[in-house]
Structure formats: structure tokens, C-alpha cells
Amino acid sequence: MLPAVQRHIVSLKLGPDMVGRTREAVARHLPDVGVALDSAFADAVLLVTSELVTNVLRHAARSPVIDVGLTSGAGQLVISVADAEPRLPDFTDGGMGAGLRMVTEIAADYDGGLGAEPAVDHDGKVVLVRLRMPS
Secondary structure (H helix, E strand, O other): OOOOOEEEEEEEEOOOOHHHHHHHHHHHHOHHHOOOOOOHHHHHHHHHHHHHHHHHHHHOOOOOEEEEEEEEEOOEEEEEEEEOOOOOOOOOOOOOOHHHHHHHHHHHHOOOEEEEEEOOOOOOEEEEEEEEOOO
């Protein structure tokens, strides 16, 4: 039998203190998805989240709200950030900035990956980072 999937979504209004508020909100839910707050994995999750939210502030600033999700199951954690900008990020070497390159490296460190897709329920997109959870 597969372990239960845990999903937590936090909606936040865009604003100047958004990165810090997002980190705090995500940190509150890390134990709920099986991540120890004092672990290197928690630090990686919070860094990935910070970089994705910073990208929203830079490239999708007209989004009134973002949804940040944590989904765990089958030994993986998926971090999702949805915004109102429909343009998908350019994940090529020439198209990524330093932040997305760092996110890609962190994902690779945890046998994961980075992707994006159009949002299903609104104009916009969802950026997803998949990480294998440490045993």
C-alpha cells in the first residue's frame, strides 16, 4: 500500500515582505509533510521556495496572489508556486538566471527536477520542483 499523500497550499498576497512570509508559512507546514525543521533538507526546501517566490516578484509582479504548495508522497516532496503570469520560464542554460540554476542544482542533489506548466484553473502557470525526501 502506498503511503498517504499530504498536500498543503498557502495563498499569499504579493508584497515587499513576501519572501519572508512565504518561508515562514512553508516552515510551519514542513513537519506536516514529514520534513524535520532542523535538517539540511528543510534548508533546501526553504531556499528553493525563496528563489521561486523571488522569481514571481521579478517576472510576475502583476499577480495579486500566489499559491505555494507542498505535496509529499511516495518518498518525494513537490514544491509548487502558482502565479498569474502565463509565460512559462525558459529552463535552457541561456534562459535561466542564477536563482533557477541554483534551484536546478538543489533538485539534482535530491534526485529531482524542475518543471512548469500552464495553470489549470486560471490564467497563469505553476512552477514545480520535485525532490526525493531523505530517508
